[in-house]
Amino acid sequence: MGQTIAEKIIAKAAGRETVAPGEIVTCAVDLAMIHDSGGPRRVKPAMEKLGVGVWDASKIVLISDHFAPCTDAESASILKLTREWAAEQNILNFYDQQGICHVVTPERGHLRPGMFAVGGDSHSPTGGAFGSYMFGIGATDMLGVLVTGETWIKVPHTIRIDWSGKFGVGVAAKDMALKMCATLGMDGGGYQSILYTGDTIENLEMMERMTLCNMAAELGAQAGLIEPDETTAAYVKAAGADPGDWQSFLSDPDASYQTTHKFDAAQLEPQVAVPHSPANAADIGDVEKAEIDQFYIGACTGAKLNDLKMAASILKGNKVAPGKRLTIAPASSRILIEATKQGVIEILLDAGAGLLPPGCGACAGYGVGVLAEDEICLASTARNFQGRMGASSSKVYLASPYTVAASAITGRISDPREVLAK
């Protein structure tokens, strides 16, 4: 029987011809991505206890993003430890304060089709956009990888999610992701592997594909993949890497899927997820037009170049509503450079936005831009769990960058199509 892309990559990493869903296999890891929060500060003591170093420094990418730039003495010491560890272990692929791990890693050419990769972060399925089998693990799991170069995996079933049709203006991949959360639920992925297929997906540019794969985490999947194609190969090449023989990882025509879900992009409306779950998403027309304190365009999910451009297309010539704040945290330094060159940053700042340095910012409540008690935020991020972005009584709504930007103009949740129609 044929194999899916996930099965092909896992089989290769396990040194096998084929693998079957449900088997537990040990895999060699091609790339381990770690960040300042779950990385050095958590693995260092145990590595010292074991008296061993990393298995292969060239296969490790280290990024400071969660606490960078630091906001107090504690975060400063976490970053200090991160830098010392990088020097100690001779980690050359260390990107300090250059942006968010899920965006910086592919941007700097570390992801290619067919790789078996782990990340010390739950949004690691983002790597699936590049045809890598990439999943998130915790710190001790990562410690095991760092010292042995291997990890175990229960071969997942593949769930196929097929999207057809073209979506309308003011609608984006983020709306697709929220729609799937609402329809399938936060354990719809059942810790299996999702494969996104169909003409809608084929027509998406890489950054939009990343948004979809990123939010496979919100569907409870282990990984979320898109078959590599010319678009993938071109991105990987531009990032300075060799896309290799990507055709050999495409799913076989007779591969088997646990289930296939079908969605129609042409029917898709802008989505808004009300507190406290991405699965609470609904068509914007069915959501109460809540009053918002902070509008946030940030995160690996919602502050890539195309996300910033979406926000700028709405905010051009408009102003943020009086008494409200719009906060922007570009996903990486390279994105910030490109957005500056293209005039995107100027439009956003002219509209009254406040700019944060590239990094996780307020997304997980670790860094800068967090919420006070009882404040309400509308964010282009991936998660709106209770207390996620700051004080435990604060609330987060989720939407696309279009919707966040359109709402920033009125001060309450608003349909971006109304602004774009003007």
Place this chain on the structure above:
Amino acid sequence: MRGRVWKFGDDINTDVLAPGIYIKLPLDELALHCLESVEPNFAKQVKEGDIVVGGHNFGMGSSREQAAQVLMELGVAAVIAHSFGGIFYRNAFNLGLPAIVSRDVDQIAADQILEIDLRSGSLKNKTNGDELTSEAVPENLMALIEAGGLVPFLENKLTKKS
């Protein structure tokens, strides 16, 4: 293993278990905020050996291991749920905290006493005598529990090699 039950609903996530705003604090201080947004008394009243019972998708969300670690810090001996967030599930075993899948969690109530056998999957409600079931823990994860987590497991493995 035997313990008293703390009962929670579906979708207990990692931000509720280990809130981001306190994540920089030392583990014992972070633990005081564990589950505070759903059960303010939990951290104050939970006792050594207690068992946390959740519903669907327990531990969903972030990869932060502290979500499992704070439970252990507070003395929780095991977590039983209808299903787990995949990363939390792996984290729990890596730290030596058993995460047990049971379809019968609806039949368990707060403060009852449970008895679990990890290897066979037998689950007894000692308070009312109900015989419940859970999934036996896979061999590779049982090895982690027996060693006390992945670090001691690797320690044994590395010393054996040398």
